[in-house]
Amino acid sequence: MLLTDTHTHQYYETDPIKREELMQRCLDNGISRLFLPNVDSASIELVMSQVKVYPQYCFAMLGLHPCDVKENWQDELNTINAAIPQHKIYAIGEIGIDLYWDKTTLDNQVKAFKTQINWAKKLKLPIVIHCRDAFEEVYKVLLEEQDEDLRGIFHCFTGTLEQAQKVIELGFYLGIGGVVTYKNSGLDKIVQQIDLKHIVLETDSPYLTPVPYRGKKNESSYLLYVAEKVADLHQTSVENVAAITTENSKIVFGV
Template identity: 50%
Template structure:
């Protein structure tokens, strides 16, 4: 079976002791492509080093994470713009809004989100959206700027069934990871209501490891555990979940 991890922070310092081995474990588990969202200017070098080490397997995005929107937002966005003008990236991400940690820079988060959506449209690539405690607000911004060609994924989706349907109707995907294996996550009902055609798989490693590794460091080799849970919920063969979600990921990132 072939799997794709559509969102994994392989460059994280939490992998310093065994990064290469961790990536090889994922490849051995059948996870053939690993898409890496950028955080800010400090994460670019590590991300691109992994791309060079694992060409065609570790695939970079470019963007400014909402939690890293601070006083220097304009200089950080200038770096994003510069990188996107120099070479190919698979998406603009990880971008969006985060109302969980702090709200000091909410106006700047909105400005950065809109600016980066416009960059995605300019370069004809999808967006990877971070929407913690802000799913409704992110949907509204996407609708505001959607011109019919904008595509992307709501990474680590945590909204309602109604919001999931609204996202699918916009032509966007839901990124589903280890949280779907947690009791009382609410995602089981979403999975029951939403067609697999609108779902891609992710880990968000090193965060949010699926059961039975919950609370421990996550890694991309655990994607099949997410697929297994979705197969159980939807009463499908795991092979079908792997095939359909991987095809969705290739469509999302315009690999076809």
């Protein structure tokens, strides 16, 4: 069985021994493909360090997280853009709009989002979207930027069935993580109605820990519990979920 974690910040663990233990637990659970998004210029080195240690398992993407669109956001974009040609990356991400923490930066978040979408188009890379309390704002940008080169993943999708269908119609995949295991999230009922060909799996480690470890620090090895829940919802085997979602990830990332 081969599972793919399409979104993990596992690189936050910098202790070599603990990092090795995390990776071993991933391999023990069948997770041997980890896609790592940075969040700002300072985290580029952390991502690349993990990729250097585990080049057969870890794959980098670069972008500016919307929560890090602050006063110096243009400088941050310039630094990240300059780093891209120096590394092998598989997506621009994570990028998008977040109105949960700060609505006052919306205009700059949109500008940063559009700038990075255009990077991805020029590089023929997918984008990985962070969208929190901002579906309509993100969707508006995507409609404005829509063309044959615009593609990617809606990371941590927790929206409605109608929103899911809009995402799918744009040619994007839905990133499904630990929230699907939460009893009152409602996401389980949405995922149940979505064909597996439109889904990829993720942890967003160290956040959004799935049941049965909810409340504790998340890690990529827990992707197995997300896969098991999705398999249960679709009344199929976890091996089938792993095969389909990993194939979807290969289509998105080209690796």
